[in-house]
Amino acid sequence: MTSNNSHFVAPIEETPLQATDAVKTDQAPLSLWADAWRKLRRRPLFIISALLILALIVIALFPGLFTSTPPNEGCELGNSEGAPTAGHPFGFTFQGCDVYSRVIHGTQASLSVGLLSVLCVLVIGVTIGAIAGYYGGWIDAVLARLGDIFFALPLVLAALVITQLPLFRENKSVWTVVFVISLLAWPQMARITRGAVIEVRNSDFVTAARSLGVSKFGALIRHVLPNALAPIIVLATLELGVFIVAEATLSFLGIGLPQSIMSWGNDIAGAQASIRTRPEIMLYPAAALSITVLSFIMLGDAVRDALDPKSRQR
């Protein structure tokens, strides 16, 4: 509703004020997204977080560029909890593996859990929330109660039980963790989507599209959803960080990623044994995790500020 209503310009031939009109009529008005992008490009917060995230993605895709030490081979128990040496800047874990190399190689699992979970939550949550908000009535009531059921379950508890099920017990992978997180996190996304859709569905441009013959479902896809995207995108960026922490928590409890997959959560869990003697071993993967989460939260904050119509007037 923002882009269509706020930039209304009267037809040129009817207005005598054309010469002094501040709005350039020969130029299409900036859409919400173009305006937000122009704002974002100038925010240092956005630039820093975007660069950090870009660096993390490169590390996740090509860990070999940043370390030549293999993370698992060459672990020597003689090096257990060893101090940093040349070529091993962060020292060695309890098992005598290179901490730096493990932190670099752990990026991939942590990032993929975060990204895949957000994708799943977007698909499930936006679909259910949009249907509930757009159609309303008994569909809304049923879907709201369904969401409440999953919302009331604590994450760790559900993960404890689900990962013990025969289906998941034998072949744990990144997907198991993604499944658990998505199963419990979609109601939040559905609620936000539902609210945004309800706000948009009665707008004039939706009525206009409907009276021009667009089907009810077509109007939802082409007119309502694109205009309800802002809060959804903000929540998705924030939740990416939250999900990465959730993966680490589950792996820490021994119910997340299996030991064979390197992740920051597994590394932090493994560093427990050394916490009294060499706390740094835990702090390196924890710092990597925190920097990642921080980048996504800052990105979410910057995007929210850029999309918030209230903040643009200032």
Next chain:
Amino acid sequence: MIRFILRRLLQVIPVFLGTTLLVYYMVFALPGDPIAALFGDRQPPQAVIDTLRSQYHLDQPFWVQYGLFLKNLFTFNLGNDFTGQPIAASLARVFPVTAMLAIEALAIQAIFGVAFGVFAGLRRGGWFDSTVLVASLVVIAVPTFVLGFVFQLVFGVQLGWAKPTVGANANWGTLLLPAIVLGLVSFAYVLRLTRASVSENMNADYVRTATAKGLSRPRVVLAHILRNSLIPVVTYLGANLGGLMGGAIVTEGIFNVPGVGNKLYQAVLRSEGPTIVSIVSVLVLVFVVANLLVDLLYAWLDPRIRYDQ
């Protein structure tokens, strides 16, 4: 008002049934024979196994077991766990501990989160605001279990200000350190919510009116700005109480608190269906009641809100 409460309680029924059914079904599908686990590596006579299985209704199909569980729940007779201990008694042991932990954490995040949030929101962009905002981001970004270990190491072991582990003697004092760890993340969210809400409301017309009619600054801030800013904060706190009680597994593990989390963890490892589902039922009830209380608080915070149209 009464009708509103009744309607809300009616809505609870399907949620309660759905959640318990889901958890009961998942526990039912867990592998391993809990009766065989009771005997370790000894092989009991078949008659003993059969007796025990029928005693715990393990020979019945899923729906009968679930029905019996519901019947027991509504007659306040939770039955015994597989070691013969009454479940109600063990719940009565662990729930007060976790409730203390959760209430202490809730109090810490509510008091400090709202106070810091008000100061930051009133002077938006000032040095206090910037410091607190960065600090809250860092707190959110560090996982609870890392915070737990760091606090335990620094305050418990190196400085010796608190006992590093709680153990059997859980009271308000020994639970303070775990409560701080448990409450810190939500403290950051409460702070940010309060700050945003206060800075939005402080320029409202009614605030200008209150100042213009000569009210003192503390009265304007407390009775006008704060009261009108609390609704999103209270909503968050209410939804969070259930999360604090159920999500304390990590904190309870690190500080060895004999609470719900520990009990639940052991129950899952032993496939003790009845114990797991009883705990979950109580947690769901806490969650639902807390949210209902929040809805009722709305009317006190904002008298324009009416429950019956």
